[in-house]
Amino acid sequence: MIYIGIINVSDRASAGVYEDIPGKAVVGFLTEWLSCDWQPVYRIIPDEQDQLEATMIELADTEGCCLVVTTGGTGPALRDVTPEATEAVCQKMMPGFGELMRQESLKYVPTAILSRQTAGIRNQTLILNLPGKPKAIGQCLSVVFPAIPYCVDLIGGPFLTTHENKMAVFRPKS
Ligand SMILES: Nc1ncnc2c1ncn2[C@@H]1O[C@H](COP(=O)(O)OP(=O)(O)OP(=O)(O)O)[C@@H](O)[C@H]1O
Numbered sequence: 001m002i003y004i005g006i007i008n009v010s011d012r013a014s015a016g017v018y019e020d021i022p023g024k025a026v027v028g029f030l031t032e033w034l035s036c037d038w039q040p041v042y043r044i045i046p047d048e049q050d051q052l053e054a055t056m057i058e059l060a061d062t063e064g065c066c067l068v069v070t071t072g073g074t075g076p077a078l079r080d081v082t083p084e085a086t087e088a089v090c091q092k093m094m095p096g097f098g099e100l101m102r103q104e105s106l107k108y109v110p111t112a113i114l115s116r117q118t119a120g121i122r123n124q125t126l127i128l129n130l131p132g133k134p135k136a137i138g139q140c141l142s143v144v145f146p147a148i149p150y151c152v153d154l155i156g157g158p159f160l161t162t163h164e165n166k167m168a169v170f171r172p173k174s
């Protein structure tokens with residue numbers, strides 16, 4: 001089975017003040033796009049760096065997720081520590097993901113540059129940050145997703161397939 005982790009990083013969602021709209025949106029897009037069998041491994045946690053690092057490590061190392069998507073905690077506010085946690089648990093950073101998502105988000109909001117969203121590799125897991133705004137989820141995930149299956153191939157993960165009419169992915173011919 002292919003496992004994909006989804007972590008909603010939000011003080012308010014973890015306290016039950018918000019319904020977890022961003023996390024559910026990630027599951028919704030992946031369900032629409034992926035044609036392979038997969039299962040979500042789902043967590044909602046507060047913006048606490050230690051807890052976030054421990055959760056990323058658990059989903060990558062123990063649950064065996066090939067991809068972990070976080071939502072929220074990427075901004076400049078004091079409690080926003082998702083990029084720091086991502087960097088702390090990854091051996092390799094993948095700055096192109098953040099660059100492309102910010103460029104795309106700028107088409108929608110001038111505050112796109114306030115997100116420090118990034119991505120990185122922990123062993124055989126790609127960890128990807130999305131902003132917490134529900135609308136940002138699809139805008140950001142759809143623009144980077146075409147490169148994700150090949151990235152997962154390159155780190156020795158499972159072969160992710162998609163419905164071509166919903167989400168066309170790109171794998172260079174070897
Ligand atoms: N379920 C939701 N419903 C409506 N808006 C949401 C929801 N989740 C997040 N947002 C919006 O996205 C913004 C950023 O979300 P994020 O989860 O990073 O929260 P935050 O601003 O860090 O606040 P906190 O961590 O205290 O909950 C929120 O300020 C809010 O405007």
Ligand SMILES: Nc1nc2c(c(=O)[nH]1)N[C@H]1C(S)=C(S)[C@@H](COP(=O)(O)O)O[C@H]1N2
Nearest residue numbers: 072073074075105111112114115131132136
């Ligand atoms: N596509 C998109 N990107 C976005 C936004 C948005 O509404 N749509 N909001 C921005 C704002 S206002 C902030 S503060 C940062 C960080 O959001 P986060 O703390 O919820 O991760 O994301 C930015 N990126």
